[in-house]
Amino acid sequence: MNSASDNESLLQQLLDLHRIDSEIVDLEREIQGSKEALTAMHEGVAGLDDALERIDTELEHARREARALERAVDEKRDALNRLRNRTNKVQNERQYSAATLEFDLVRQDLRKLEDQTLEKMQVVEELEDLRKEKAAGLEGAKIEAGPRGQQLEERVKELEEQLAIKRDRRHNLAIRIDDSALALYDRIHSGRSRLAMAPLTEDMACGNCFTAVTTMQEMEIRGMSKLITCEGCGVILYPTHLDK
Ligand SMILES: [Zn+2]
Structure with missing residues (x-):
């Protein structure tokens, strides 16, 4: 792990x-x-x-x-x-x-x-x-x-x-x-014009489509234990502090 x-x-x-x-x-x-x-x-x-x-x-x-x-x-x-x-x-x-x-x-x-x-x-x-x-x-x-x-x-x-x-x-x-992470990213990116990643908002939603994530997913995103994609739009979600 x-x-x-x-x-x-x-x-x-x-x-x-x-x-x-x-x-x-x-x-x-x-x-x-x-x-x-x-x-x-x-x-x-x-x-x-x-x-x-x-x-x-x-x-x-x-x-x-x-x-x-x-x-x-x-x-x-x-x-x-x-x-x-x-x-x-x-x-x-x-x-x-x-x-x-x-x-x-x-x-x-x-x-x-x-x-x-x-x-x-x-x-x-x-x-x-x-x-x-x-x-x-x-x-x-x-x-x-x-x-x-x-x-x-x-x-x-x-x-x-x-x-x-x-x-x-x-x-x-x-x-x-990492190959599998890149493959996941490329798959998301090739399917849309530009957005493949979005930050998780403060109220636990996707920064792109605002679909809410589960508490479990929120923990995984904040903990960065694995790559989590939005169930609404499919982008990879990341904790906002990475943007800074
Ligand atoms: Zn989304």
Whole structure:
């Protein structure tokens, strides 16, 4: 049977391990967060790039349609002029009314085409404004992404170095701890995000989930005669004086 002081040092070793594990979890979370921020930033720039490309395609299409409409208007105007000349040369009433009818029809077509051309030019103009706005947004995002991205990358590198040191330290601590105690600790720790140990409160409850312990367990915890886990949340319980 182990003496109380052996167990005190075992609990102390586990607490040291627990502290390092908390720090490792914090570092891992911060690395994860920085990497996510970096990805989001790159995706943001890529998204703006895609949006601009789509506007460019749309704009090119609209400009082509506008040019085609302008050509159609020109052709219709020529046709109208030719009809006007013909109307001036008619020789009788029948020819005159036929020419006038055709003239009116072509003139109606011309008006319609002119309206369509104006509408299309309006679309082109709106797309040009939108393009300008999006291009400025992309430019701004790129300018911002440069130093911010570099900052984040440097931070990740720094944190990863710290993490490597902590893991090394953890390894050196763990090899000195009794195998079965370490196995118990690791089992609890791998099952939760960070907490594997908690102090026993003054009113005989778990410091993590506040489940009460029995008098027998309290004596064992305070006496440090063996490792006691909480029946509520499973953490290893230790007497508070070890925290100090
Ligand atoms: Zn508990």
